[in-house]
Amino acid sequence: MNEEFLKKNIVLIGMSGAGKSTVGKYIGQKLNMEFIDTDDMIIESTGKTIDRIFEEHGEEFFRFLESDLIKRIYLLERKVIATGGGIILNSNNIQLLKEKGVLFFLSAKVDTLLKNLLSGLCTDDRRPLLKNAQNLHETIRNLYISRKNKYLSSADYIIDVDEKPFNLVGDEIISIFKSLSSCS
Numbered sequence: 001m002n003e004e005f006l007k008k009n010i011v012l013i014g015m016s017g018a019g020k021s022t023v024g025k026y027i028g029q030k031l032n033m034e035f036i037d038t039d040d041m042i043i044e045s046t047g048k049t050i051d052r053i054f055e056e057h058g059e060e061f062f063r064f065l066e067s068d069l070i071k072r073i074y075l076l077e078r079k080v081i082a083t084g085g086g087i088i089l090n091s092n093n094i095q096l097l098k099e100k101g102v103l104f105f106l107s108a109k110v111d112t113l114l115k116n117l118l119s120g121l122c123t124d125d126r127r128p129l130l131k132n133a134q135n136l137h138e139t140i141r142n143l144y145i146s147r148k149n150k151y152l153s154s155a156d157y158i159i160d161v162d163e164k165p166f167n168l169v170g171d172e173i174i175s176i177f178k179s180l181s182s183c184s
């Protein structure tokens, strides 16, 4: 086992509804690594929901909080980090996360994202960009098109999540991570 590699973080990137938090918690439990979620940390540190941050201060301020958080956490070791869908919008976030982590892009079709999101979206106070969409499919699609290249170029590994239960996705990531630890 490569000792240095055992300290690495597993970082999950991808669109809302790709399953980053669910998969991240599963991986954390299986590998006995602490799970952290950047949205949860922003909510905790500001005492405000993400909806409220967007409403009161705008998206730009949320992106500032997100980047500020990454600067504070990227040096942590052996964490599973679920990131907000827009983390890739700032290349500095990605550069920092890569210093200490392996980045897995949970890649999903728009239909899969939509299906996963539909159950909770009405009561969701974490996804202001999707909440008031007239046509949710179209909104997700447009957001995805505008971001896809950034997800792809940021990722160390691309994991297809369509039609797969979250534990299978998690096991796939664990297996890649373990193989990196043993051969590098």
Ligand code: S3P
Binding pocket: 014, 015, 016, 017, 020, 039, 050, 083, 084, 085, 086, 087, 126, 127, 128, 129
């Ligand atoms: C966002 C995704 C959300 C949250 C915020 C902005 C985005 O996180 O960070 O609403 O820009 O895609 P999830 O990806 O966990 O839904």
